[in-house]
Amino acid sequence: MDHRSALGSHRGRLLTHPVDLSALAPIIDHEPSNPALFVQALTHGSTGQTPDYQRLEFLGDRVLGMVIADLLYSRFPKAAEGQMSAFLNRLVSRESCAEIARACTLGPLIRLGKQARDDGGAGSTNILGDVVEALIGALYLDGGMDSARSFIERHWAERIDAISDAPRHPKSELQEWAAARNRKTPVYTMLGKSGPDHDLRFTVRVEIKGLGMAEATGTSKQEAETLAARQFLAEHTT
Template identity: 55%
Template structure:
């Protein structure tokens, strides 16, 4: 890394994570995709995923003391998705420091939710290694501060909400089907069809199967909720 780039990265890390980097090579690695001929972020992502999970679980446990495990799990699953991590990565300016191979960059990998989400977790992994859990916990709470109270009610995942709607309206459970997988391995695009048999269907595309299914479930739930099916008329009495 050139001296100017190293100074720029060090300044960004200190400004973003309230921490002066000990080993800049590890921070560089956390920002490096496998398309580069260099050590990539995957090991640090593995660690950072667990750091984020523990920090978030502890925070939710403290913040919502009256909620049962099921409600806390719903909040947790909403807050640590790859899409949310990618949003935060963009907010803190991680995209400017990404290290991608030329083909990956040309393919648009620099704006991939999958890659940006992984990079944010990798950065948390490096921070944990250098500064410990207290520092990582503090950064998680700062970066997610506007999101943890975004919904007063327990958030419902779109797939769960659609499943419950189908059951409440005496419909068969939703069915999800991958109808297309496109793009290179480092930036795939999945198109998924979500359907409630004999009622309605929608399609949606995302950077992962889970993301596409969630988007398709959201669209289908919006469609069927606009005009819920009429209740079946009870048979008339006969004399």
């Protein structure tokens, strides 16, 4: 057996780094009872090591949604369901989670395989967003809802403070613009996706029959639709 060949085939798995939990401590403001949970939360599948962060991401996504929904319900007692849903979707989006990760400088702590790291995985919106949700899942399992909620309240506070003054979401604005002209709801069509699995790019077209269309590319289908709506408004309403 050619051991050099075998080593080459597993370089993505071998060339990673240990997790510095002391650097993570000020970010999560929590002393782990089970450090392995937080190592898992920072471990990307490209390392070939198991478990990776996917199961914790699944859990953290649900915890984040519930806590943000509760905060919005209390903070905006007169807001309609549709408005709160729009706020919620914006606050829990992958892009928002990635912004939190960047503000915390989480990228260097993520365990990635060599190829994923060389491809810029530590700065990927998809990976950064996933890791924040995985950390929330780890906090929930390790310290209960209070620990997870404390992390969310601390890192999302400014975003919740600002959201009521934020402009309308481009998709909502475009839908209202079309309705005001007695047109059908805008139709969003996925045109394709490109890039490596950890840093995909999605291209979407939005069309309002008889009024026009626009295209845009983003790091998620949701972001691409938002950018396409914004582009449509820029091209057809000014």
